[in-house]
Amino acid sequence: MAISQMSAISLVECLVRIFVASQYLESGAAKAMNWHGTVAQFTHEYTMPLLAPAMLATLCMIGEIVGALLLLMGKFLRSGCTALLVINSIAVLFHPSIWSLSRPGPLQVRLFVSAYLLVVIAWGPGRYCLDARGKS
Numbered sequence: 001m002a003i004s005q006m007s008a009i010s011l012v013e014c015l016v017r018i019f020v021a022s023q024y025l026e027s028g029a030a031k032a033m034n035w036h037g038t039v040a041q042f043t044h045e046y047t048m049p050l051l052a053p054a055m056l057a058t059l060c061m062i063g064e065i066v067g068a069l070l071l072l073m074g075k076f077l078r079s080g081c082t083a084l085l086v087i088n089s090i091a092v093l094f095h096p097s098i099w100s101l102s103r104p105g106p107l108q109v110r111l112f113v114s115a116y117l118l119v120v121i122a123w124g125p126g127r128y129c130l131d132a133r134g135k136s
Helices: 004-034 035-044 053-073 075-092 105-122
Strands: none
Touching: 004 035, 004 053, 004 075, 004 105, 035 053, 053 075, 075 105
């Protein structure tokens, strides 16, 4: 593969990584800024056994922010992607409106993001990240 093609692919990987990270960062920040609403949402909409709604909300908020920052920086990328994949899986499995067939968009987005995170976990982050420094 030509160097210019590799650079273009790495640039696209970086841009997609920034886009996905910004979505999670925005979601985590929104949870932090409206904490009472977040706990209420986790109390009434998520039906996850074994964890109290406030604990689940806390873990998801922290996971979204930390995972997004790791994804954005490209440092410890596989760990960050794994954390975001767990949060994404919780949303898919335990949020009933995700599965609404009258509104398939949220499920499709979650599946697309999960596929992207799995690709990064399997094949790595690409050239433009802190994890790639010093591996040339």
